[in-house]
Amino acid sequence: MQLFHLRGVDDNMSCQSHTPFLRGHLRLVATMALGMLLLPWSGLAAQNLSHDRTQGTFTAHFNRQSLTNVLEELTRVTSWQVYLEPDTQLSVTATFTNQPTGEALRRLLGSLSYALVPQPGQPPRLMVFRTSVEEATQLIVARQKAPQDSARIPDELIVVLKPGQSIDELAKALGAKIVSFANNHNAYRLKFESEAAAQAARARLEQDPAVASVDNNYWVQRPGDIDLLRAGGGRPLVLTAKPIGDGHPIVVGLIDTAVQSLGKDLDAFILKGISVAGEANISPDSPTHGTAMAYDILTGLSQLLPPGQASSVRLVWVDVYGNNPQTTTFEVGIGALAAIQAGANIINFSLGGEGESTFLRDILQSARQKGVLPIAAAGNVPGTVPVYPAAFPEAIAVTAGDRQGQIATWANRGDFVDAVAPGSSLVPYGGRTFFVSGTSTATAFASGYAAALADKTGKNSAEVERLLLELIGVKKP
Template identity: 30%
Template sequence: MRGLFGLWKAMLSSVIAAGVGMSMWGSEGRVEAAELPVSKPAHVLQASYVKSELVIQFESALPPVEREALYEKYGLTEQSSLMNGLFVNVEVKEKQPLQQMMLSLQKEPTVQRAERNYHVTPQLQPSDPSYSRQWFHRMIQSPKAWDQTRGRPQVTVAVIDGGLDLTHTEFAGRIVKPYNVVANGAIVDRDRHGTHVAGIIGAAMNGAGVTGVAPGVRLMPIDVFQGEYAESYDIAEAMMYAADQGADVINLSLGTYVYSSVMEYAAAYALEKGTLVVAAAGNEGTSLPMYPAAFSKVIGVSAVDEKDHITGFSNVGRHINLSAPGENVYSTMPVHSYGYDSGTSMAAPVVSGTAALVLSKNPFLTPQQVMRILYQSSVDLGHPSMDDSYGHGRVDAHQALALTPKPMGAISLNTKEFRMTGKTNIRAALSVRGSMRGLVYVEDASGRRVRTLINGELPKQGGFVAYWNGKQDNGDFAPAGKYSVVFRLADNRQSLSQRAEVQVIPDLPPVITADAADMTMTKEKPSAKVTFAIDRSLFITAAVYNEQGKLVKPLLTRKALPARRHHLSWDGTNGNLKKMPPGDYQIILTGTDLQNNSTKETVWVRIE
């Protein structure tokens, strides 16, 4: 039984093309499959798998009780499960032939597919140095791309491989959430292959050693290998782990010639989560599809040499989406070292690094939008348009960034000096490109949020438009001063913000607010006490009038009062101190500020 997702292991390996070398392994625990149908390549491809394990995909997630009934029927033991029981890795009793067991299981109404747990190999071609170091940067125009971005630390590339040298100075401070699927822990091996791949993606631009395509991004190493092999179930777990942990790009410099439903499901799961998946096409010089590169939701990458020709070892076929430099690539090695390697394993991280640059410029692009940018910006090689060797073309980092739209334009304000009258609004607009939600608010000079205008909405017609009348969230008008309209854009993993300053100039009429709109005077209560508040310093005039509006008695005449609560009273007499007869009277308060803006408030008083 294994860790976080409880996965099982196995993936396919292949016999490497004649003249390139042979992958060798012992027979213990693995069985050689029959020859795969091929379109007559010059060599035979075979598959290797875990001898006593199967991967079962159910029609829908099956509860543990129902799974146990099936296991008891066929003598199976569950090793682990994914997606609440949609996929399981089971151990088969030694004497039961796997092929017969697969056929029997697939007759069960709850089972959609049963398959072997295949081995997967890294797609590396070891080589001696023969070209100048890191020639691929010149080919894909990395230096021009770096004029726009070297990669943001908020962008993460998951390297699903054999681990990497975590102590290498090229990765210092940029390793996040490492995970060992096999050992179910955070400790990963110092693997040569994974270290080399990671360096191509993101070795630091620190004035020493080498530089990756996206030297500013973070790396998430996920170790799936046991020796020369990884297993399809483990790779599926790794892809889902990377997507769940917020990886923006997954690099898979590995592959198998046997289709795996659990890997295809994981690739689709990652894409649905917003994670772009890039994989090596394979190194056998064949047109057979290699998985995961051949999955429709994965960018499959072939390798070119320094002359932009497809390499002799690179696989080709209709599943190729892009090509990238992959021969004699200089990158990081354990321990704190550097060296050359060749293979589509080296080409895939060039594409992954370029994708990371694109997402650094605009983190709100969907994986599908990033794919289109990479395809449309690639250098067309071979036959015009798409072909089996180069796909859409050879990746070009500079052209990819040139095609990448900025996530947002500049904030447009209808005024930078907002004269607040209570009837006017300031209009703030921002155009955006990508998939995100917007939060728009106003903050004062101290950074305190005073009013939320848009909260978590999707853009409309390519942007956001917000209006502010000067009121704060508490209902009061904002005092004079400097404010900022802030647009904060975010998806489930990235956020960006932009602000524009505005000067608020209050031009509001003064406000007088009485506690009571009417009151009654009786013998027991012979006077009316009026409590009122003013919002600023005012000259207050107050007087009593009868129902017909005739002056009865002045109470205050242009008395200067500060902004706070005040009190005044009327004893029911006129200016001659004579008691007024029963009836309705009105106390009218009038306030005028220094700008000669005025207002009034009326309180009715009944004398019984």
């Protein structure tokens, strides 16, 4: 079956694979339409790689550069979706000018195989691999070349008032617009005419006795799309919900996008959702990120339950994105507050950003005091850069593991990381199977494990955390 191109093919990129598709639940058996795709791309300028959108050519200069860095630059200048087989290493040394796509890829990728897959209505997908195309599962994300403070929204502030105080007159006096608020918690997102106006207002607010706290607001990017497998995947999840009964049930709060139906049996685990960013218009054609995370939480739950045992665990989702391409730490924070108010005693943050928000950390500290366990994604960029809320000491920070149980090469391994869990899964939806990977998935699995431990043992959050870290904790010096 003519599925992908191997290193050394001609310019028409036609070749047959001699690698059988035997890699368990990640098998890909559908035909991909391949070939050269030369389109007039536009993108950000890259330091060592440029792309001429008119001629469809590349110019590059790399001297012993890591493969990951090269692929990040390729993603940046083309907008391609680039996937790499994990643990693939290559030192790239290449210098050329105005080379067509096929020749440029051959010079950059050396002995590695690759497939450039057209996608109707979307940028092409480049799969880079050593063994077989289905092993190219690591999404390459181009790191932004910007100051660390770039996530800060310069003309906004988060203001928390003391009980009994009113925001309206204060906002009017400061010339601020109230973008969003959580009245039950006296928290407000304020927007000003300029960064200078915001900073002047901050100086006044910090001296105002009616104000409990003032903080910056930060962007949090929307999670990526879920990838469709062109053929069937793993076995469907079989899990039975039992009545909650009296007492306090284990509820996982999912701070993410909206969640769609998981099917009749699994829908019994899902409580009524909450939106703090407006109602989302959801396409029925594919699962949202929140839907995939909900499925993974339930998968993690099932893995620690005896076969056939029903569970009274429930999940409440909070959509903090709506129809927006990003959210902010304010919505993430009030989303967490909404989940706690709805009964959540475990909070899953399969998201994160660079902004070290005092507002969000205060919420996590308060959650801990109430016995709520925050579990957050460490981030998909290799290295040790802090990602929040995972890097807050109040959160259990989860990174992704490879098949050997080691931290995946593409995942964050900072000293704030507490646990490692599987970094990929298959999610059935609408009669098709979708592939999802990242520390988001690992975090969802960890939340499912925590819920199962709490449900089985009846222990408090401190004991559940101890048991969870005994199960998947990272050994620290």
